[in-house]
Amino acid sequence: xxxxxxxxxxxxxxxxxxxxxxxxxxxxxxxxxxxxxxxxxxxxxxxxxxxxxxxxxxxxxxxxxxxxxxxxxxxxxxxxxxxxxxxxxxxxxxxxxxxxxxxxxxxxxxxxxxxxxxxxxxxxxxxxxxxxxxxxxxxxxxxxxxxxxxxxxxxxxxxxxxxxxxxxxxxxxxxxxxxxxxxxxxxxxxxxxxxxxxxxxxxxxxxxxxxxxxxxxxxxxxxxxxxxxxxxxxxxxxxxxxxxxxxxxxxxxxxxxxxxxxxxxxxxxxxxxxxxxxxxxxxxxxxxxxxxxxxxxxxxxxxxxxxxxxxxxxxxxxxxxxxxxxxxxxxxxxxxxxxxxxxxxxxxxxxxxxxxxxxxxxxxxxxxxxxxxxxxxxxxxxxxxxxxxxxxxxxxxxxxxxxxxxxxxxxxxxxxxxxxxxxxxxxxxxxxxxxxxxxxxxxxxxxxxxxxxxxxxxxxxxxxxxxxxxx
Amino acid sequence: xxxxxxxxxxxxxxxxxxxxxxxxxxxxxxxxxxxxxxxxxxxxxxxxxxxxxxxxxxxxxxxxxxxxxxxxxxxxxxxxxxxxxxxxxxxxxxxxxxxxxxxxx
Numbered sequence: 001x002x003x004x005x006x007x008x009x010x011x012x013x014x015x016x017x018x019x020x021x022x023x024x025x026x027x028x029x030x031x032x033x034x035x036x037x038x039x040x041x042x043x044x045x046x047x048x049x050x051x052x053x054x055x056x057x058x059x060x061x062x063x064x065x066x067x068x069x070x071x072x073x074x075x076x077x078x079x080x081x082x083x084x085x086x087x088x089x090x091x092x093x094x095x096x097x098x099x100x101x102x103x104x105x106x107x108x109x110x111x112x113x114x115x116x117x118x119x120x121x122x123x124x125x126x127x128x129x130x131x132x133x134x135x136x137x138x139x140x141x142x143x144x145x146x147x148x149x150x151x152x153x154x155x156x157x158x159x160x161x162x163x164x165x166x167x168x169x170x171x172x173x174x175x176x177x178x179x180x181x182x183x184x185x186x187x188x189x190x191x192x193x194x195x196x197x198x199x200x201x202x203x204x205x206x207x208x209x210x211x212x213x214x215x216x217x218x219x220x221x222x223x224x225x226x227x228x229x230x231x232x233x234x235x236x237x238x239x240x241x242x243x244x245x246x247x248x249x250x251x252x253x254x255x256x257x258x259x260x261x262x263x264x265x266x267x268x269x270x271x272x273x274x275x276x277x278x279x280x281x282x283x284x285x286x287x288x289x290x291x292x293x294x295x296x297x298x299x300x301x302x303x304x305x306x307x308x309x310x311x312x313x314x315x316x317x318x319x320x321x322x323x324x325x326x327x328x329x330x331x332x333x334x335x336x337x338x339x340x341x342x343x344x345x346x347x348x349x350x351x352x353x354x355x356x357x358x359x360x361x362x363x364x365x366x367x368x369x370x371x372x373x374x375x376x377x378x379x380x381x382x383x384x385x386x387x388x389x390x391x392x393x394x395x396x397x398x399x400x401x402x403x404x405x406x407x408x409x410x411x412x413x414x415x416x417x418x419x420x421x422x423x424x425x426x427x428x429x430x431x432x433x434x435x436x437x438x439x440x441x442x443x444x445x446x447x448x449x450x451x452x453x454x455x456x457x458x459x460x461x462x463x464x465x466x467x468x469x470x471x
Numbered sequence: 472x473x474x475x476x477x478x479x480x481x482x483x484x485x486x487x488x489x490x491x492x493x494x495x496x497x498x499x500x501x502x503x504x505x506x507x508x509x510x511x512x513x514x515x516x517x518x519x520x521x522x523x524x525x526x527x528x529x530x531x532x533x534x535x536x537x538x539x540x541x542x543x544x545x546x547x548x549x550x551x552x553x554x555x556x557x558x559x560x561x562x563x564x565x566x567x568x569x570x571x572x573x574x575x576x
Contacts, residue, residue: 125537132544136551143555149562153571155555160505163548164496167512170541171489174519181528183537224574291574 008057008066009120011074014046015113019106026102035101036089040439043085043109047078058122062184065122069467073247073320074116080240080327081112086443087335088232090342090436096147104144107137108236115244119251124173124183127248128166135162135212138241142229154228161211161221169208175201185256192259199263206267209252212245215271215305216278219298223282226294231341234290235334238297243323246304250319254312268309269400275302276407284414287348289337292414293330296373299411300326303388306404310391317465318387324460325372325384328450332369335444336362339436346431349418354427359434363422365444372451374415375408380455387461478526481518489515502556502566506549513545 006013025038056067085105092101114133121127139162143155177183179198180191192198207218214222226234257264279299286292304326307319339362341347356363372381385408392401436444454460488511495508517538524534560566 125533125540128537129540129544132548136544136548139555140551143558146558147562150573152555152559152562153573156502156552156559156571159548159552159555160496160502160509163506163509163552164512167489167492167509167516170513170516171519174516174523174537177520177534177537178523178527181523182531183533227574 004057005059007052007054008059009064010052010054011046011050011071011078011116012113012120014049015109015116018042018046019109019113022102022106022109032099032101033093035105036085036092036439039105039109040082040085040089043078043082047075047082050075050078060122062186063122063126064117064120065185066120067467069320069464070119070251072464072467073119073244076320076324076327077112077115077240077244079324080243080331081108081236083327083331083335083443083446084108084232084236084240086439086446087235087331087338089439090339091230091232093437094342096145100144104141107141111135111137111141112240115240118244118248121248122185124177124185127252128170128173131169131212132166134241134244135166138162138233138237141233141236142225144233145230150228151230154225157221157228158225165208165211165218167208168211169205172201172204172206172208175204185252189256189258192257194260194263199260202257202260202264203267206264209245209249210271213242213249213301213304214298215301216274216298219275219278222298223291223294226297227288227291231290231334231338234294235331235338238293238334239327239330242297242301243327246301246319246323250308250316253308254316265309268305269397272302272305272309272400273403275299275305276404277302280407280410280414283411287350289347289349289352289418290341292349292418293333293337296411296415297330299407300330300373302407303385303404306392306400307388309397309400310388310395313465313468314387314394315391316468317461318384318391320464320468321461322384322388325380325451325454328447328454329369329372329379329381332365332444332447332451333373335440335447336366336369339434339440340431343434343436344431349421351431352418352421353425354430355422358430358432362434362436362444365448366422367419368448368451370415370419374412376412378452378455380451380453383455383461472525472529478522481522481526485515485518485522488512488518500568502559502568502571503553505568506552506556510545510549513541517541 054071058065092104111134114130118127118130118134121130139155139159142158143152145151175197180188182188210218276299279295279302283292283295283299286295304319304322307315368379372379375381375385389401492508492512496505499505520534520538556566563571
């Protein structure tokens with residue numbers, strides 16, 4: 001392995017090195033108060049290194065592929081993880097986490113390694129390994145609060161549904177192997193001719209992957225896991241894990257299953273309609289903010305599917321762009337919810353009545369995040385949704401556009417409920433003033449800057465579009 | 472490849488095995504039995520890979536390799552799942568899936 005190969009897979013190698021360094025530090029230090037600072041510093045360096053330009057290439061006999069679009073996807077995930085790490089400081093420094101602070105970061109970074117391998121996979125074996133490295137430790141993270149009932153409940157629901165979904169997906173892969181005789185993406189795609197067995201395999205495969213993105217009707221684990229897991233882990237689930245799954249989903253649909261496009265478009269159409277509608281309808285009646293954000297993230301996944309149905313390059317670019325904006329907006333919302341729930345353990349919407357009077361800055365950040373999720377113009381979320389909708393329109397699916405527009409309107413109602421609670425509802429005993437710690441503040445500032453700027457950076461969208469032609 | 476046993480028979484067996492696993496996962500209430508059902512599904516997939524490899528594409532070994540990885544990852548999965556089940560038992564004093572219902576819609 002020479003230096004160019006190293007540069008090609010630098011994301012994974014650097015993250016592995018980070019895991020090893022953290023393990024060594026853990027061995028040679030007596031306490032773990034500084035774990036979060038070490039993790040943040042190391043990960044910040046890795047994020048910066050990720051932006052070093054690199055070429056396209058294939059190593060390990062075609063099992064590992066990388067190009068500019070994949071590198072961009074990994075960088076987007078890195079930015080999201082950096083924000084999550086900044087937010088985690090508050091929760092991890094609590095006394096009940098003493099003695100297991102390093103483990104949290106070790107597990108978190110290992111799942112990120114898995115996601116990076118998954119995005120760069122060049123054959124189904126690598127893809128499966130990446131997926132499992134990304135999903136098994138995540139269950140351990142969900143059950144991280146050992147003595148809290150809800151947390152272990154979330155963990156068991158996560159691991160069983162993850163195992164079940166990967167078994168379903170593997171069955172699809174095995175049938176695909178039976179028809180094609182190879183596992184390499186580049187060799188499979190010309191051999192796909194749409195015979196019955198291949199379509200069956202595709203359906204199994206898609207249902208397994210839909211579990212990971214939590215598309216309706218494969219979403220039942222999502223709200224429980226999101227509510228039960230520690231808030232930091234929930235924000236990791238809802239943006240990073242979902243974002244990585246969406247990225248590989250779109251890569252596979254447009255490379256391996258390209259010949260099945262007339263078969264998969266109706267499937268995705270149906271999934272998009274179901275996901276948007278069911279996610280929205282359930283979000284309407286949620287009182288717990290974490291559960292509310294879980295259903296809103298299901299609905300957002302439905303919007304993401306719109307871009308996949310749309311025309312190829314612009315659709316792909318709009319999905320990547322939307323995920324970037326989604327990371328900022330969801331992490332802004334989760335950041336505030338996490339700070340409040342760590343300090344006061346209040347999570348319902350009613351608790352936020354009169355929040356603006358005591359915590360004007362936090363409530364403004366939460367408002368911006370929710371506005372962006374709803375897609376209200378000055379914030380970035382509007383542009384993300386706009387590009388998704390326009391890619392559907394250019395593909396000519398006007399009914400789908402109509403349903404999506406209705407759903408966007410419905411979502412406006414429930415996203416404004418917490419905003420109304422914070423700014424308008426009266427409350428004699430609002431949540432007292434919260435002094436969040438500096439790293440959490442930094443995370444929120446990054447999110448707000450991202451929310452306000454990415455929408456107006458037209459260069460960014462053009463850049464992503466130019467990369468999307470490479471796939 | 473086994474003399475006298477056609478590919479179709481083995482595929483029928485693995486498909487049956489897979490759906491018995493799905494059925495068990497959906498109907499069983501004990502967490503350990505649910506985990507065992509998942510293992511059944513994974514084993515069906517593993518046999519599928521080996522059989523396709525041996526009968527249809529004996530010139531390379533990709534199916535066999537995949538099976539080895541499936542088995543080892545299934546072991547890792549079971550380790551994490553059982554650890555979590557033990558933790559659930561400590562907190563809730565039950566491994567019955569129906570009674571792990573603190574969170575509901």
